[in-house]
Amino acid sequence: RKEVEQDPGPFNVPEGATVAFNCTYSNSASQSFFWYRQDCRKEPKLLMSVYSSGNEDGRFTAQLNRASQYISLLIRDSKLSDSATYLCVVSNDYKLSFGAGTTVTVRA
Amino acid sequence: EAGVVQSPRYKIIEKKQPVAFWCNPISGHNTLYWYRQNLGQGPELLIRYENEEAVDDSQLPKDRFSAERLKGVDSTLKIQPAELGDSAVYLCASSNRAPNPDTQYFGPGTRLTVL
Numbered sequence: 001r002k003e004v005e006q007d008p009g010p011f012n013v014p015e016g017a018t019v020a021f022n023c024t025y026s027n028s029a030s031q032s033f034f035w036y037r038q039d040c041r042k043e044p045k046l047l048m049s050v051y052s053s054g055n056e057d058g059r060f061t062a063q064l065n066r067a068s069q070y071i072s073l074l075i076r077d078s079k080l081s082d083s084a085t086y087l088c089v090v091s092n093d094y095k096l097s098f099g100a101g102t103t104v105t106v107r108a
Numbered sequence: 109e110a111g112v113v114q115s116p117r118y119k120i121i122e123k124k125q126p127v128a129f130w131c132n133p134i135s136g137h138n139t140l141y142w143y144r145q146n147l148g149q150g151p152e153l154l155i156r157y158e159n160e161e162a163v164d165d166s167q168l169p170k171d172r173f174s175a176e177r178l179k180g181v182d183s184t185l186k187i188q189p190a191e192l193g194d195s196a197v198y199l200c201a202s203s204n205r206a207p208n209p210d211t212q213y214f215g216p217g218t219r220l221t222v223l
Contacts, residue, residue: 008148032210043215044199046213091210094139094209096212098150101148
């Protein structure tokens with residue numbers, strides 16, 4: 001079983017739509033959680049950390065459910081520039097485990 | 109501030125040939141990581157350095173892969189001999205203990221094709 005599992009998508013949404021997706025993780029001792037963004041043929045970049053209380057960064061909202069071991073990301077008012085692969089990342093003792101990514105395509 | 113620098117950006121080699129990748133982390137970052145990313149997958153850790161010490165190399169295929177980080181700054185990852193299955197993007201990342209050691213900054217990667 002993979003340590004981090006994600007729905008690969010793709011999620012194909014129109015501009016202005018809301019899109020949400022989850023990932024699950026297997027190690028209940030995981031300490032920190034993140035979403036990274038990876039554009040096509042580029043390196044991953046940190047999008048946001050994820051906290052148990054939930055957190056927002058502009059149009060992005062992340063939630064963590066430790067009991068069910070899943071993490072979610074919601075994008076409101078999608079922009080063309082949000083088209084990317086979103087990697088769910090879990091940390092245990094500073095070792096990051098990456099999911100395979102969820103691909104989001106925003107169309108005009 | 110300059111980001112993580114990697115070279116070369118692309119490399120095409122025949123199987124059984126050796127290949128080396130170079131990484132220069134962000135200035136002042138003590139921790140350096142090498143990852144391999146296969147198509148359609150997330151990055152997978154190969155080795156993590158704290159300064160010049162390899163603190164986690166459990167996922168490094170040691171029969172053909174080697175790495176070094178002399179003087180705790182630049183790092184080199186080598187494959188000898190390369191196999192077809194080594195075709196992937198090799199990513200270097202660095203982080204600092206403060207303010208958040210979990211925040212890793214990635215270089216642009218080296219895209220390796222083994223023919």
